[in-house]
Amino acid sequence: MNAASVALAVMIGVLLPLQVLLNASLGKQTGGALFASMCSFFVGSAVLTVFWALTRPTFDVASLARVPWWAWTGGMIGALYVAAATFLIPRTGAAALMCLVVLGQLVGSLLVDHYGVLNARQPIDLLRGVGVVLVAGGALLVVKPWQ
Helix, strand or coil: CCHHHHHHHHHHHHHHHHHHHHHHHHHHHCCCHHHHHHHHHHHHHHHHHHHHHHCCCCCCHHHHHHCCHHHHCHHHHHHHHHHHHHHHHHHHCHHHHHHHHHHHHHHHHHHHHHHCCCCCCCCCCHHHHHHHHHHHHHHHHHHCCCC
């Protein structure tokens, strides 16, 4: 993994809480979390369409018919994330929400890797297990469910 990839991943991570806060603010000022989430996807789709068009892509419409049905479900998961995060952020705060999301992502990623879902199998080992426990501990310290 090169330094540019690490920097980009960290930058995106830094921006995610801001995105959720902006969506929550939009929801508060308009029609609620679902409306704000829909607006977020609309604006994001418009930006991606412009970026995609600027790359002058080649596009085979017939290839769309060959895509398995399950490959389209990523958009549903993204919509669920944005809507849930927009709804939850006023209730949890940015740090708690992001810690819990990261913990969930780590657990899900380990399971996906362990079972080789859509990629090469990478079994969970002791170090990865310890990593999950440390992240879970960190999330607990930020969320403080005992308070």
